[in-house]
Amino acid sequence: QKEVEQDPGPLSVPEGAIVSLNCTYSNSAFQYFMWYRQYSRKGPELLMYTYSSGNKEDGRFTAQVDKSSKYISLFIRDSQPSDSATYLCAMKRGAGNNRKLIWGLGTSLAVNP
Amino acid sequence: DVKVTQSSRYLVKRTGEKVFLECVQDMDHENMFWYRQDPGLGLRLIYFSYDVKMKEKGDIPEGYSVSREKKERFSLILESASTNQTSMYLCASSPVGQGAGNTIYFGEGSWLTVV
Numbered sequence: 001q002k003e004v005e006q007d008p009g010p011l012s013v014p015e016g017a018i019v020s021l022n023c024t025y026s027n028s029a030f031q032y033f034m035w036y037r038q039y040s041r042k043g044p045e046l047l048m049y050t051y052s053s054g055n056k057e058d059g060r061f062t063a064q065v066d067k068s069s070k071y072i073s074l075f076i077r078d079s080q081p082s083d084s085a086t087y088l089c090a091m092k093r094g095a096g097n098n099r100k101l102i103w104g105l106g107t108s109l110a111v112n113p
Numbered sequence: 114d115v116k117v118t119q120s121s122r123y124l125v126k127r128t129g130e131k132v133f134l135e136c137v138q139d140m141d142h143e144n145m146f147w148y149r150q151d152p153g154l155g156l157r158l159i160y161f162s163y164d165v166k167m168k169e170k171g172d173i174p175e176g177y178s179v180s181r182e183k184k185e186r187f188s189l190i191l192e193s194a195s196t197n198q199t200s201m202y203l204c205a206s207s208p209v210g211q212g213a214g215n216t217i218y219f220g221e222g223s224w225l226t227v228v
Contacts, residue, residue, distance in 0.1 A: 008153075041221075041222065042221055042222065043117070043203050043222050044219050045218075088155075098144065098207050098217045099144075099146075099161045099163075099169065099171075104155065105154075105155040106155060
């Protein structure tokens with residue numbers, strides 16, 4: 001079993017929809033959780049960074065962590081065609097260097113006008 | 114803005130060639146990384162460097178070596194390219210710090226095809 005599981009999709013939604021992207025993990029020691037967005041043929045860029053449990057909101061994006069269920073989510077409200085990309089979750093145990101970062105495989109999202 | 118620059122975006126090389134992928138970051142970050150990304154396998158760490166001339170093997174170092182002679186520059190070397198090294202290669206850097214302060218920043222990627 002992989003440490004981090006992420007449904008690869010593809011996920012296709014109409015413009016304006018609420019999108020829910022998810023990752024599950026097996027290591028209860030993970031405390032730092034990140035979501036990256038990767039456009040086609042580009043490098044990933046950080047979207048959201050959360051520590052431990054709870055919600056974090058940034059504009060149309062909300063990151064949610066449920067440590068009891070070992071489950072993290074990224075919600076996108078009022079989705080736009082420009083949100084079409086692959087979304088990668090990543091997580092690690094400690095605050096230290098990113099050598100220990102564990103990545104999901106990514107979910108491909110298409111937002112249709 | 115942090116910038117990680119990979120000098121070659123698209124390369125085609127022959128089997129057995131020695132290949133150099135160059136990466137430069139402009140934010141004085143201590144840590145630098147080389148990943149490869151493949152469909153169905155995701156991001157896999159090849160090598161990590163935490164200081165000049167210091168390196169650590171990642172999860173898939175076989176067939177690769179690295180060089181970090183200056184803090185801002187981290188090179189990936191394929192000693193003898195093989196077709197199974199056809200992939201997208203991503204360079205990244207991050208500062209030493211706590212929490213969101215050590216966010217990892219990626220370059221745009223180098224697409225390598227070995228024929």
